[in-house]
Amino acid sequence: MTELLVNEVFESIQGEGSFTGVPSIFVRLQGCPVGCPWCDTKHTWEVKPDKLVSSEIIMRQNEETEQYFSATPQALFSLFERHGYAAKHLVITGGEPCMFDLTELTQQAIAEGYSVQIETSGTFEVRCHADTWVTLSPKMNMKGGYAVRDDALVRANEIKHAIAMDKHIEELDELLARQVLTSKPVIYLQPISMQKRATELAVATCIKRNWRLSLQTHKFIGVE
Numbered sequence: 034m035t036e037l038l039v040n041e042v043f044e045s046i047q048g049e050g051s052f053t054g055v056p057s058i059f060v061r062l063q064g065c066p067v068g069c070p071w072c073d074t075k076h077t078w079e080v081k082p083d084k085l086v087s088s089e090i091i092m093r094q095n096e097e098t099e100q101y102f103s104a105t106p107q108a109l110f111s112l113f114e115r116h117g118y119a120a121k122h123l124v125i126t127g128g129e130p131c132m133f134d135l136t137e138l139t140q141q142a143i144a145e146g147y148s149v150q151i152e153t154s155g156t157f158e159v160r161c162h163a164d165t166w167v168t169l170s171p172k173m174n175m176k177g178g179y180a181v182r183d184d185a186l187v188r189a190n191e192i193k194h195a196i197a198m199d200k201h202i203e204e205l206d207e208l209l210a211r212q213v214l215t216s217k218p219v220i221y222l223q224p225i226s227m228q229k230r231a232t233e234l235a236v237a238t239c240i241k242r243n244w245r246l247s248l249q250t251h252k253f254i255g256v257e
């Protein structure tokens with residue numbers, strides 16, 4: 034059985050991309066080596082052995098911590114039930130969730146009637162059930178030295194690019210020009226940290242290029 038390292042589990046409303054507005058269970062996995070300077074979940078980057086705790090401790094606290102617990106997919110579904118979660122859409126995020134083999138978790142979720150979505154940077158192989166919706170938020174030229182893989186790009190159901198500057202649009206154009214991409218995925222631009230200039234650039238570019246705008250709507254309403 035796969036053991037997953039879990040930073041947090043919570044129920045909320047999907048705030049980003051195609052599923053915006055959908056009640057969702059979020060499973061945030063621990064660990065990410067990509068190193069985006071503006072990442073809003075830096076507490077998930079490191080897997081420190083002394084930060085391993087029980088699921089009870091994680092489920093009791095509300096603040097962002099570097100703590101995590103270890104769980105099988107089966108144990109996660111028991112946890113959803115114990116907490117009385119009603120959402121039937123599962124969002125697997127991180128950290129970088131695709132550092133883990135998500136086949137078992139996504140298979141079990143789909144067997145139990147959930148729709149499933151993965152939020153990934155595309156820098157690792159995406160291992161999941163074929164019916165999983167893959168949201169790829171491509172990471173290029175970050176300090177960890179990772180790059181978007183062709184196999185992840187081809188697997189993506191939507192591309193949601195976090196942007197603040199013209200060079201981010203240019204990087205996306207380079208990605209979209211890759212030969213492996215034979216069909217056109219849905220493209221979203223998401224302003225980094227809801228900054229004014231980033232938002233203006235995203236709006237103007239979406240209109241010009243016929244792309245979609247993704248805002249981190251959960252942050253506007255102050256929910257996780």
Ligand SMILES: C[S@@+](CC[C@H](N)C(=O)[O-])C[C@H]1O[C@@H](n2cnc3c(N)ncnc32)[C@H](O)[C@@H]1O
Nearest residue numbers: 071072073127128129152153154170195225226
């Ligand atoms: C925290 S990441 C975790 C999943 C995966 N590592 C990834 O990057 O897609 C989840 C989503 O939040 C986005 N994100 C992270 N920090 C952000 C920020 N400051 N402003 C806007 N989007 C951000 C990422 O680009 C990604 O789409």
Ligand SMILES: Nc1nc2[nH]cc(C(=O)O)c2c(=O)[nH]1
Nearest residue numbers: 046047048049126152251257
């Ligand atoms: N409400 C809510 N929606 C989200 N969509 C993607 C998130 C993420 O951190 O991956 C996220 C998140 O952290 N909260």
Ligand code: SF4
Nearest residue numbers: 065067068069072154
């Ligand atoms: S890839 Fe995702 S989790 Fe990792 S640093 Fe970038 S935004 Fe954060």
Ligand SMILES: [Mg+2]
Nearest residue numbers: 073074126257
């Ligand atoms: Mg988030």
